[in-house]
Amino acid sequence: MKNLNSKPSAASPFSIMMRKEMADHIRSWRFIVLITLIVLTFVASMYVSLSNIKSATDNTRDPDHIFLYLKLLTTTDNSIPPFHVFLSFLAPLLGISLGFDAINAEQNSGTLTRLLAQPVYRDNVLLAKFGSALVLVGVLFLALALSMIGGGLLLTGVRMEPQELLRILGFVALSIFYVAFWLSLAIVLSIVFRAAATSALSGIGLWLFFTVFYQIVVNLVIRSVLPDPAALSPDQILTYNEIIMDFLRIAPNQLYMDATTTMLMPSVRSLGPMTMEQMSGAIPSPLPFTESVMVVWPQISGMIGATVGCFALSYFLFMRREIRS
Amino acid sequence: MEDPIIQIKDLSKSYGSFRAVEGLNLDIHKGEIFGLLGPNGAGKTTTILMMLGLTEPSGGSVHVGGYLSAANPIPVKKIVGYMPDSLGFYDQMTAMENLMYIAGLNGLADAEGRKRALEMLETVGLAAEKDKKTGVYSRGMKQRLGLAEVLIKKPEVIILDEPTLGIDPSGVKDFLSLIRSLSREHGITVLLSSHHLHHVQQICDRVGIFVKGKLLAEGNIESLSKELFGHEGYVTSVQVRQHIPNPWPLQNELMHWDGLRKISIRGKELEFTSSQDLTAELVRFFVKENYDVLSVHQKDYGLDEIYHKYFEGEQG
Numbered sequence A: 001m002k003n004l005n006s007k008p009s010a011a012s013p014f015s016i017m018m019r020k021e022m023a024d025h026i027r028s029w030r031f032i033v034l035i036t037l038i039v040l041t042f043v044a045s046m047y048v049s050l051s052n053i054k055s056a057t058d059n060t061r062d063p064d065h066i067f068l069y070l071k072l073l074t075t076t077d078n079s080i081p082p083f084h085v086f087l088s089f090l091a092p093l094l095g096i097s098l099g100f101d102a103i104n105a106e107q108n109s110g111t112l113t114r115l116l117a118q119p120v121y122r123d124n125v126l127l128a129k130f131g132s133a134l135v136l137v138g139v140l141f142l143a144l145a146l147s148m149i150g151g152g153l154l155l156t157g158v159r160m161e162p163q164e165l166l167r168i169l170g171f172v173a174l175s176i177f178y179v180a181f182w183l184s185l186a187i188v189l190s191i192v193f194r195a196a197a198t199s200a201l202s203g204i205g206l207w208l209f210f211t212v213f214y215q216i217v218v219n220l221v222i223r224s225v226l227p228d229p230a231a232l233s234p235d236q237i238l239t240y241n242e243i244i245m246d247f248l249r250i251a252p253n254q255l256y257m258d259a260t261t262t263m264l265m266p267s268v269r270s271l272g273p274m275t276m277e278q279m280s281g282a283i284p285s286p287l288p289f290t291e292s293v294m295v296v297w298p299q300i301s302g303m304i305g306a307t308v309g310c311f312a313l314s315y316f317l318f319m320r321r322e323i324r325s
Numbered sequence B: 001m002e003d004p005i006i007q008i009k010d011l012s013k014s015y016g017s018f019r020a021v022e023g024l025n026l027d028i029h030k031g032e033i034f035g036l037l038g039p040n041g042a043g044k045t046t047t048i049l050m051m052l053g054l055t056e057p058s059g060g061s062v063h064v065g066g067y068l069s070a071a072n073p074i075p076v077k078k079i080v081g082y083m084p085d086s087l088g089f090y091d092q093m094t095a096m097e098n099l100m101y102i103a104g105l106n107g108l109a110d111a112e113g114r115k116r117a118l119e120m121l122e123t124v125g126l127a128a129e130k131d132k133k134t135g136v137y138s139r140g141m142k143q144r145l146g147l148a149e150v151l152i153k154k155p156e157v158i159i160l161d162e163p164t165l166g167i168d169p170s171g172v173k174d175f176l177s178l179i180r181s182l183s184r185e186h187g188i189t190v191l192l193s194s195h196h197l198h199h200v201q202q203i204c205d206r207v208g209i210f211v212k213g214k215l216l217a218e219g220n221i222e223s224l225s226k227e228l229f230g231h232e233g234y235v236t237s238v239q240v241r242q243h244i245p246n247p248w249p250l251q252n253e254l255m256h257w258d259g260l261r262k263i264s265i266r267g268k269e270l271e272f273t274s275s276q277d278l279t280a281e282l283v284r285f286f287v288k289e290n291y292d293v294l295s296v297h298q299k300d301y302g303l304d305e306i307y308h309k310y311f312e313g314e315q316g
Helices: A013-027 A029-058 A068-074 A083-099 A104-108 A111-116 A122-156 A162-192 A196-225 A234-248 A252-264 A289-319 B044-051 B073-079 B095-105 B110-123 B139-151 B169-186 B197-203 B221-232 B251-255 B279-288 B303-315
Strands: B006-015 B018-028 B033-037 B059-064 B080-083 B157-161 B189-194 B206-211 B214-219 B234-240 B260-266 B269-274 B293-298
Touching: A013 A122, A013 B095, A029 A068, A029 A083, A029 A122, A068 A083, A068 A122, A068 A162, A068 A252, A083 A122, A083 A162, A083 A196, A083 A252, A104 A111, A104 A162, A104 A196, A111 A122, A111 B080, A122 A162, A122 A289, A162 A196, A162 A252, A162 A289, A196 A234, A196 A252, A252 A289, B006 B044, B018 B044, B018 B214, B033 B044, B033 B169, B033 B197, B044 B059, B044 B157, B044 B189, B073 B080, B080 B139, B095 B110, B095 B139, B110 B139, B139 B157, B139 B169, B157 B169, B169 B189, B169 B197, B189 B197, B206 B221, B214 B221, B234 B279, B251 B260, B279 B293
Parallel strands: B033 B189, B033 B206, B080 B157, B157 B189
Antiparallel strands: B006 B018, B006 B059, B206 B214, B234 B269, B234 B293, B260 B269
């Protein structure tokens, strides 16, 4: 038999697929529109935080005031939300729009059969769809973060703490994981639904549900189920509070918000309520980076777990799927 | 003789209670052009997908080039070029880019892929349109680009699913003769599926008639027609200028001839069925009786009749 792969110079089919998918994304209008949207929000929130940075860093009562670069990301005068809050609802949009037609568009245009008739593994198709979008998103976020750091250095001349760099990189990594979750969810939808419009709409529906309605629903249910707080002991209130928070944390955007807040505000010590005993003796000072990571580790592993779960589901659905158009 | 390049044994596939393919046995030898013929929904595409390992068989096995398709699809896909019936390309890319992508997936390095893509576009006659986006290609052009894509990996077997669908008649002729010459020049085995009988008849060495998941008959066109119509013998139809009354006075005389079994009269046309070839004698007879013979036609059976015959048998 002729072995066509004998040449060592030839790239593997997977890297060729990655290359093609990335080129497709970059050339598509969809990606350009999304990049513009994200860059614009980034510029707007940077503008607001830069104009308020002086008062924020002068505020000695805030234990975080020494971290200029973290302040740049989080300060706001309440006219617009800070960048990480923006990102908590823009990132799902990014993930959904990069993934909602990953498989069904290929199937409907008849290219999927042709693609799979080539000597490639079926899972490589999924992996290339997932990886290419993620690489682009990662590069985009990293470029934004680095340009913010560079801009901050030029404008203020303040030296950067190594801790700050780690925290900002952690924030970028969290954002990439967050997009990865929505991306893998969108890919699952693109396998389940034949029509691209259906899969896009159901993706957006889920996104709206989690950002807007989920909290309302949880609050409604809790109000009707929970006993009157006035009749409860503080301990019981605390346990109920924990339960409510746990329910809210099913929503991925809640996980992301918790994680990024802790990452970008070093003085955040706990994400739930704390008792007076726990607080007594604590000096309001910033936590070291590793401690912050420990605080949000459940959130991080939750997001990674959800992403892996969705991806495994897409794999399961796709591997035995009839590929006829 | 060598082992057949495609070996199908007891292949079956069911979707729930619906049996798409049932107990299919088929051997295709190297260099052959085989036509898989059947109406829509007969299970042709399912069979092809199982050959490529893209669909799992419910029972039986397919070996292509010695590899079991279901368990080992990658080496099978390396030697088989497949052109699906609903052919689609990446519309935002040019023909050249589409081909280069496929070349890359088959492990060709860039320079080699480019060279071969140009060669193939030349072969199928699309060299002038190589930098156009495939979104603007016509159906016929896409079909030819599909063939170029199939050939770029230098396959040993090419499988074409409904390759003549949606091309105009002259295009079909060019396309089929291109396939035939490619197969003959390079010794490529071709498996062609179609519901269009005449197209298949033009180029296939052997055909298989496939109805409702079963292979009803297999062989070359002559042997199929002999097998089916052999018992009817030779049929000669004669057309004359004069009107022939029914009953015809000369009929009795003719019926005494050796081997003549049936005469049917329709106005000026007569049809004789006989166990041996009587065409020459019949013409001499008509001339002697002062009839003006306008045309004499000895019927041979094409795929159309074969197909209908099987189809009727299936329905009846």
